[in-house]
Amino acid sequence: MVKHNNQVPNAHFHKKWATSSRGPLKVRTWFSQPAQKKARRLKRAAKAAAIAPRPLARLRPAVQCQTARYASKTRLGRGFTLEELKGAGIAPALAKTIGISVDYRRKNKSEESLVNNVDRLKLYKEKLVLFPRKGTKPALPEHSAPTTGPLMPLEKKVEEVEFVDLTEELTSAPAYAKLRQVRNDKKLVGIRKKIEEAKKADK
Known part of the structure; x- marks a missing residue:
């Protein structure tokens, strides 16, 4: 134990920080993280510009979050179910070619989610513009700017709160x-x- 009012020794000598008689370097460093983040962003932008006006992301369904804590929240899922694609009149093989993500494992457990995702697919079909793969290349529309964000992002729903006056019956x-x-x-x-x-x- 140290004497007087000095710092308690708390030296960590178990990590092999450098090549020595104790072995090679065992601690990983990650100093290139900011540069890698910038490189990934530039790659996404370049790919989006190369495939424009086709969006970079795929269309994904609206699903409920897991566990009781987050079940009230909605997020983008992995892919649409076969039942949802059937309701929208889209074949699974065709869906992959027109930018729709498909999940063969997911099942619909409520009629509400099924209807919502079918409507989402139908809205996507209305906005979809398919160019011919063969023949002369058609002129691109004026609004063919590259898109890198999520396709048809979910809108945040604002729940209305109803206030009532406290009565004797409620308080008692x-x-x-x-x-x-x-x-x-x-x-x-x-x-x-x-x-x-x-x-x-x-x-």
């Missing part, structure tokens, strides 16, 4: 006791049903 209601009663009723459904069936059998 036993909210906690009511919640416990509902929780107990849900918990004891099976037991109460079994008791009723036993009573009917005895009669």
Whole structure:
């Protein structure tokens, strides 16, 4: 232990920082991160300009986030399901060629998400302009600027909040006791049903 009011020794000698008798360098450095970030951005911009007016990104579906904490939020998913493509009248093989992402593993668990993504595909079909692969190259439209961001980004929904005046009935209601009663009723459904069936059998 150190004497007097000095710093407590906290030297980390377990890392092999340099080539020595203890072995080669084991600690990785990442000083090129800012330069690599800039290089990736320039590559994306160059690719977007080369394939313009075709967008760089693919069309992706709107899906709900995972877990109870984020389930209320919507984000872009991996790809559209076969059921969604069928509802929009698009073959899966054709979808890949016109900039639509397809996910063969995802399943639709609600009618609402199915309808929303089918409408998203139909809106994309209305805006889609296909150029012939053979023959003379057609003139590009005036608004054929390269796009690097997400295709048809999701709009943020602003939920309306309704305010009500507090009344005597609202303030005097036993909210906690009511919640416990509902929780107990849900918990004891099976037991109460079994008791009723036993009573009917005895009669």
